[in-house]
Amino acid sequence: MKLLFASDLDQTLIYSRNSMGENITEIDLVEVERINGKPQSYMTKKSQKALWELGTSAFFLPVTTRTQEQYERVTGIFENPVAPRFAVISNGAVILEDGEPVKEWSEEIREQCVSRKTVIEELLPLIERYFSEEWVLNIKQADGWFVYLIIDRTQFPEEKLEFYARLFREIGWAMSLQGRKLYFMPESITKARAMEYVKQRLNADYVMAAGDSLLDLDLLESADKGFLAVHGEAVKSKAAFSAHIQITERSGIEAGEEILAHVAETALQHRLSRRSTHGSTASGSRENVGSGKNRGMAE
Ligand SMILES: [Mg+2]
Structure with a gap:
């Protein structure tokens, strides 16, 4: 079973000073983005650890409305300085594979935008x-x-x-x-469509997704399990969504922590169930294929 964790970044996993909420202890924070030399976005240390520790048990796919330049500033979400295998940027208009846009994908999206x-x-x-x-x-x-x-x-x-x-x-x-x-x-540019493309390329069979805004809802709907940050636009606008989408209990930067705890728990459950099905040696050796953490989930 290959797990995919497809997540929005801003106000879901990473937070600016203004959006992180109150009563956050400075010592719990880790900077994940800088603009012109100044810290811009943060996670809690606990969140960053949980995300990094997902390692080979789930493929982490950033799915963001940020453009390539804006996305590439967010260095703190990856343990390896090496570019992750895939990232969905510009809300799904662009898919990066090994740091480079997948040309055919964006050409198809462009054609649809023009024809509509x-x-x-x-x-x-x-x-x-x-x-x-x-x-x-x-x-x-x-x-x-x-x-x-x-x-x-x-x-x-x-x-x-x-x-x-x-x-x-x-x-x-x-x-x-x-x-x-x-x-x-x-309407042709959606996070869900781009995620489905990556899901196919990776041959993943279970998708967890997280987000906070109305632009994340299609992504969460097309996932097997969705997490919606309670402080976000989607919850506030009272948009309708399916039962597999869960609203976080905590808000602000702590919602990110809550989402990652759920994802880590699910990844662990899947690992354990796979071990009991296939035997620990076989599944253990397969998981360790590949050197980079995310790259371990390659096709
Ligand atoms: Mg967001």
């Missing part, structure tokens, strides 16, 4: 029409795939969010509000 007219050039005039308000601080394009607005949350009319979401959904764009960022994502 969900490309940035079509979206920008609409954004300008609907969002020329003072709470829009900046309009950003992510590597030509999608758009997000940097907004002033204190001025943002939350009551209009559902109206906007419906409007844009009708023309093929999913909206997601995460902190100061309001995302517009083409």
Whole structure:
């Protein structure tokens, strides 16, 4: 049995000072990302240890809306300085294999976006029409795939969010509000699709997934087991989801710790059941194939 742990990063596994919650002891934190020399994101030491210790018992697949440049800053999630075998970035528009984008994958996604007219050039005039308000601080394009607005949350009319979401959904764009960022994502770009591709490539047969936002829900739905951080947009928006998706009890950076504890526990259970089925020697030797921790799960 090959396990895949496909997880969102921001506000699921890693946290900024603003999003980690209160009463966090400094000594429990470990820095996992730096911007211009300044610490930006953190995990708890316990979380990092649990993630690293997953080792060969589950393949860790980061599944993030970050672009490649933003993703590559997050060095603290891997024990090895070597690039992990796979990562899903730009919300699923790009899959990195050994640090390089899988060309055919992104070409296919691009074709679908073009044929459905969900490309940035079509979206920008609409954004300008609907969002020329003072709470829009900046309009950003992510590597030509999608758009997000940097907004002033204190001025943002939350009551209009559902109206906007419906409007844009009708023309093929999913909206997601995460902190100061309001995302517009083409419907062809989903985390679930990219995860399914990696799952097939790895021949994995059980998927655990974790996330916090509306952009994570499809990923969690297509997994065998899902963990949804209680503090996130998905729980707050009261979106409907299936019974295999569990909401964390703890919030902030401690939700990350809780998710990783569940994942480690499941990985252990699967290991034990495999041992009892195949005998410890056989399964033990198979698990240790490959030198890098994540690479041990290669095809
Ligand atoms: Mg997130």
